[in-house]
Amino acid sequence: MRFDLSDDQRAVRDAIDELCRARWDPAAMRRRVAGEDDGSQLWRELAGAGWTGAAVDQSHGGQGLGTVELALVCEGLGKALAPGTFFGNAAAAVLVQSAGDEQQRQRWLPGFAAGAMRGAIAMVQPDGSALALDADGAAAVVLVGPGHATIAAADSCSFESLDGIDVTRRLTRVHAAQAEPLPGDCGPALDRLEVAIGAELVGVAQRALDLAVEHARTRQQFGRPIGAYQAVSHRCADMLLDVESARSAVLCAAWTADHDAAVLPFASSVAKIAAAQGAWRVTGSSLQVHGGIGFTWEHDCHLLLRRAAASGRLLGGVDSHLDRISELRGLGPRSTTVSA
Amino acid sequence: MRFDLSDDQRAVRDAIDELCRARWDPAAMRRRVAGEDDGSQLWRELAGAGWTGAAVDQSHGGQGLGTVELALVCEGLGKALAPGTFFGNAAAAVLVQSAGDEQQRQRWLPGFAAGAMRGAIAMVQPDGSALALDADGAAAVVLVGPGHATIAAADSCSFESLDGIDVTRRLTRVHAAQAEPLPGDCGPALDRLEVAIGAELVGVAQRALDLAVEHARTRQQFGRPIGAYQAVSHRCADMLLDVESARSAVLCAAWTADHDAAVLPFASSVAKIAAAQGAWRVTGSSLQVHGGIGFTWEHDCHLLLRRAAASGRLLGGVDSHLDRISELRGLGPRSTTVSA
Amino acid sequence: MDLSLSPAELQFRDEVRAWLSEHHPGPEPQRTEEIVDFRLRWQRTLFDGGYVGIAWPRQHGGRGATLMEQAIFNEEMVRAKAPPPANIIGLVMGGPVIIAHGSDEQRARFLAPILNGDEVWCQGFSEPNAGSDLAAVTTRAEPVDGGWKVNGQKVWTSFAHRATWCMLLARTGDQERHRNLTYFICNMKQPGVEVRPLRQATGDSEFNEIFFNDATVADEDRVGAVGDGWNVAITTLMFERAGLSAASALAIQMELDELAALIRERGRQEDPVLRRRLSALIVDTETMRLNGYRGLSRVIERGVPGPEGSLAKIQWADINQRLGELALDVLGADGLAADSVWTRRMLRARANSIEGGTSEIQRNIIAERVLDLPRMR
């Protein structure tokens, strides 16, 4: 047993960080927030480097990387507050691959993998409409509802753009005139996607922690760096605990997705809960550590907080995952199994 | 409007503090914990000073003091970790007075008021048995069940003593061979008792805070009093917030009990929640501030924590009061009213 | 102890309530500029009704009412969802300080226009490097004949672009931090003063930055002695809190009622976890309201506001932040749409534990001034 990244996995992580440093620095991210960058350049970079095919198996033109590698890509992009196009495409690919029939795979996966035809996902709301992040410009949208998923070609969809709380990604309401169901069970795919979202949240939280620690080291008040005060330093220690716990849970769930299907539901719920709650607490704490400057539009603190709030509510919310865990432990109305 | 104690109320508070200083100092309390003091001496003192009749109206031989005054007595006794005999007797009196018939009042109240025949209450458990604190030696026990109460003469009861988590009071399981119902609605009486319990918890929390602040001022580590470290000083500030919030809620509910029956359910739930949660947090924090010494048997920290844990679960628990509040606000399954 | 309003207080409340229902200006406009004009007109209406400076002494143009009546008025304003007057800074901080520390000439010159809204005031304390550590201000005022020349930068000041006067805390010497600050009343309508809007995390621009470049202040516009500005400013900040917390709690209660309605509207009322989180907020808001009244009774007894205001400030920030989070959880994925009033409240509440003294500073104040614990600094 060895719970740390292999050299290949470190290489994936470093490659993504390098790509973001070069192609998605804070200035590019700000242009995106200001609506002056549609992210297509970054998308071409990701496609050119082959990342768009990370989650697609090789028989359909992808790289067939593991879920751990997928998670590392999502973490790196989250750290850089990159657009949601990569996740949307990977999510659509994972769903079609594991819940679609062979014809659907043939039709969509090669395009998703090459980045030529981008995929996206939308979450069906109680009122029947569906919400999506950075779905504009996609070739197809997978609509995820409770326990089922359908896929619709973009030309059969209407996209109504909304102001989203997360200004680093574009929120749209999607109406699909015609969509065909993915016949398979999408449960395992959705669990993998929760892990990918968790990984993105780990990146967001890590960045918020790094900013807070840097500020605490340098910001002087009362003749000392504020990091010398326990009100700040102990808060930072708790932030580290949240980040490391979320990272451990996400990496374990990612590994489990590829090696131990039976445990995946538990592992992915743990990962989503730890990442969603951790990122929310950490981004909020980071803003607090920064004080007034952290509340200005120009500072990234609020962008990280907004992103944590949004991604933490994609697919399953924390409460639904807490309920699933108690059912897996034999507690709760719908559960019959006995506690492990 | 004036939200502070009148001179008469201050006099009540000071008289109880003085009586405890003289008759129930830490040494006496420790003898009680060690089982070497049955508390009868303190009881005689309370009766001699007329406090045992505080909650009984004058027409039945009591002083007919208000609920605010009753709360102040309970707070003072809680601060001194005095036995539960006063509360048990006052609780029995309040229940008989407001839910009993005139014959029951005639039979029991004069004895309760004079302290000659002590009253006690017991909480009926799901299994039908009833738990009581410091009921041994009582002349009568009021058994409180969900929505109803009965009274039993002690000679028709069997008392089985148990080891209680709260070693400052004696826990007994009461079985009543025969008990007669109190015909009236005991709701308002129970709300007054929740306020009295809340007041006792305020006293417990205040004492825990005082001990922590004193320790933080004097205990030296790393060449400074530990109270100079924010990990300690900010914890103490949060303790003060809990204590003052609980006190405000308890005093308001006590006043409400005598002046605004319609609002009493809300006010008493707020008081019990604020006092139970506050006392639990504050006694736990006080032990933490004390460090190792606070975990020794000889130190009072654990006695306060034990008492907070026990009193916070007498009658309605925090969750049941939270549910009542949402019902009073028009939320929750059983509720039909509309939010205020 | 008597928690019911006295006959006089009841009568005052009913008067205010009736007057507000008659004169309520209706909903506020959206754009910031329009809001200021709207609130200026509203302040004039309040002034003509005798409802500005409720607790100010009569000889200074106030109503001469009790602090309790001031609190009652604040609650009625909240209950009626009435907007605040435009010159809130002048009324809550500027005026009271002049009454307490100013000269008769200053009282004669400044108080009346504060009350009728002819002159709007703004606050000039915080600086980029003097946030929690207010005594670290570096804005300098240098003596020139007839007055002072001011250079520096202030931040987090609202309505600065419409203000006539700024409560300016500036450094007038080089000795020990607290000892060489002086409190000035600086005219904003002069070439040496530049105001820039400051965009916040919410996307709004409630606040401004002020840049002073050789701005001038006449010496008669200095409040208190040279070097005594720290004490003057501290009183200002204490007045800021006194008697406001009960009304703030009422405002939160009204938002909690909205949230309860939202929970019903979304059919989430069968979820006991959401219900109990809401109930816990209702409980904390109620204790905040009650703490406010107990504190007010102490202030009335003592005559001056005390450090207890820090308790309410901590509660207020904590409750607002939990309220915003709960609302997002009720909305679920719908909460991702920022047009929701709840999203805006959630984001705005993140500043509550920073503005007006961070929650950390409030805990320092409680530890040192209420609990008498040793200070680290």
Add this chain to the structure above:
Amino acid sequence: MDLSLSPAELQFRDEVRAWLSEHHPGPEPQRTEEIVDFRLRWQRTLFDGGYVGIAWPRQHGGRGATLMEQAIFNEEMVRAKAPPPANIIGLVMGGPVIIAHGSDEQRARFLAPILNGDEVWCQGFSEPNAGSDLAAVTTRAEPVDGGWKVNGQKVWTSFAHRATWCMLLARTGDQERHRNLTYFICNMKQPGVEVRPLRQATGDSEFNEIFFNDATVADEDRVGAVGDGWNVAITTLMFERAGLSAASALAIQMELDELAALIRERGRQEDPVLRRRLSALIVDTETMRLNGYRGLSRVIERGVPGPEGSLAKIQWADINQRLGELALDVLGADGLAADSVWTRRMLRARANSIEGGTSEIQRNIIAERVLDLPRMR
């Protein structure tokens, strides 16, 4: 990354599991005295089975297994509800320090009896006035011919009344705090050493106080140089944590399973609030277990334990305290009866955030040594 056990690790685990099911000594006795004898016999059994000092080098009498195998063994011990060996202090702290800092003579003299349990060790670091501030120890060791004379008091030491040796941190000079502490191995079986039981909040007496009155230590029983005791002690404390957290998390998981059973037994499983509080504890315990394995992988890579152990220590204390509170809420008024195992656990858990370095000290360590934040002291 590979979270599955290697074939060798699997084989080791199965061996251990089979051996434990065969040799499990059964439930522990109640009385403290009997517990020690019981654990001494159990340690002898473990020793004969080759399961003591799993990760100790072979040349020092250990099994020479990997830290991962040590962790696997710890987990199997927990899973089998097997008691710890009597000389846990000697095995986890005393021995490793002698291996790391001791002389060959000391290794030859002390290691073997630590392993087979012939000699029990106890810890002599904490003092009434040196808790969080360990460097403030005042117990003095003065040179006398052939050795040292010790006077002072130690506290919070377990099994002292049965120990042959005490890991003693004593002051041997008057210069700067950290510079003049020395680490000794002090014989407990001498007239100058008095042991008194210390009763805790739970009512039990797990711990003792030790009083040294002119106790003597031979100079060959000094570990490390005179004045170097601080560094020696720090290693000791780091060894205390390494590789234990995964097993501790497993122990908590088993208690959480008991708690889930209690919730069903009490018919409280329809209460979603209790269920979610339990689930939240399950999540945190799982992340604690995973953090433990990630930390262990780092230790194996680096060879020495690092400050990350502080994270697990904070999680462990927090989870245990919330677990105890949840159990009381499940029991309701029944929880008032102290015979409940849950009441005892709740009370015992209050010490978890104090013993072995308070949670506040752990946060200091993380802030200063992991996050490289400036220190206040």
